[in-house]
Amino acid sequence: MRSFYRACLLYPNFAKIFDAMVYLTRVEHFNAAHKLFNPAWSRQKNEDVFGKCANENWHGHNYELYVTIKGQPDPETGFVLDVKKLSGIIKEQVLEKLDHLNLNVDVDFMQGKMCSTENLAIGIWEQLEQVLPEDVQLHCVKLYETPRIFVEYYGK
Amino acid sequence: MYMNKRVAVFRKEHFNAAHRLYNRQWDDATNFRVFGKCSNPHYHGHNYELEVRVTGEPQADTGFVMDMKVLSDLIQQYVIEHFDHKNLNLDIPEFKDINPTAENIAVVIYNLLRPHVSEKQELRIRLYETPRNFVEYPA
Numbered sequence: 001m002r003s004f005y006r007a008c009l010l011y012p013n014f015a016k017i018f019d020a021m022v023y024l025t026r027v028e029h030f031n032a033a034h035k036l037f038n039p040a041w042s043r044q045k046n047e048d049v050f051g052k053c054a055n056e057n058w059h060g061h062n063y064e065l066y067v068t069i070k071g072q073p074d075p076e077t078g079f080v081l082d083v084k085k086l087s088g089i090i091k092e093q094v095l096e097k098l099d100h101l102n103l104n105v106d107v108d109f110m111q112g113k114m115c116s117t118e119n120l121a122i123g124i125w126e127q128l129e130q131v132l133p134e135d136v137q138l139h140c141v142k143l144y145e146t147p148r149i150f151v152e153y154y155g156k
Numbered sequence: 157m158y159m160n161k162r163v164a165v166f167r168k169e170h171f172n173a174a175h176r177l178y179n180r181q182w183d184d185a186t187n188f189r190v191f192g193k194c195s196n197p198h199y200h201g202h203n204y205e206l207e208v209r210v211t212g213e214p215q216a217d218t219g220f221v222m223d224m225k226v227l228s229d230l231i232q233q234y235v236i237e238h239f240d241h242k243n244l245n246l247d248i249p250e251f252k253d254i255n256p257t258a259e260n261i262a263v264v265i266y267n268l269l270r271p272h273v274s275e276k277q278e279l280r281i282r283l284y285e286t287p288r289n290f291v292e293y294p295a
Contacts, residue, residue, distance in 0.1 A: 059173050
């Protein structure tokens with residue numbers, strides 16, 4: 001590994017020649033309220049389909065978010081992306097819009113959508129994809145709603 | 157036989173709930189200054205992790221401090237069914253006039269369970285609001 005990095009320093013295109021694709025993941029968390037409720041359905045049907053998740057006065061979760069990007073390590077820094085920069089993007093694009101808020105009421109990018117974990121993962125993907133630098137790709141948004149329930153979204 | 161030996165037994169459960177921290181005697185600005193984003197008007201929520209500890213001597217006939225199935229059913233009946241997927245501020249009568257902080261939730265859970273656990277046994281509640289924030293009562 002050391003010789004690989006030495007070669008990268010001596011020959012800046014070395015890493016690109018070998019096309020080393022690396023996945024980088026940043027873990028974040030936020031706490032939010034939501035409910036699962038389809039306004040096109042009757043209250044009874046919502047309760048039949050969503051059970052206690054349809055509770056009119058909301059409930060909430062500690063969400064754990066794993067954002068994975070992929071790219072080639074920069075020969076000069078060794079980074080796919082400075083993880084501090086990735087953290088700042090997630091904070092600005094996602095956490096500030098979700099943390100300690102109500103997903104159904106307060107979040108612009110969830111308006112008109114069902115606030116399931118699936119749809120939230122897709123929404124988070126769309127928030128991140130539009131601002132990530134062009135030389136990295138968003139690979140996966142993994143979102144835990146509870147320690148035992150999570151979804152993964154790969155962008156298609 | 158291990159009588160006269162005090163042993164603690166634990167049961168873990170969890171519930172998900174919405175809440176906000178808000179003192180009705182204060183204006184919104186004061187609430188925001190003290191409670192920050194926890195006072196946001198449309199609530200937020202948590203996956204609460206609950207640990208109930210019962211301490212006593214194993215009974216001579218069963219070897220149990222307390223039958224864990226009985227403890228599990230008690231927590232289910234008096235705590236989980238009461239709190240799970242609810243709004244602590246709006247749906248739980250105990251928080252009508254009390255701020256639903258982790259501290260106060262632990263005291264309320266203790267008070268709900270205490271009448272159903274033998275007086276010979278010590279009861280203690282540990283409540284995780286997040287993986288990094290938790291409280292214990294009695295302290």
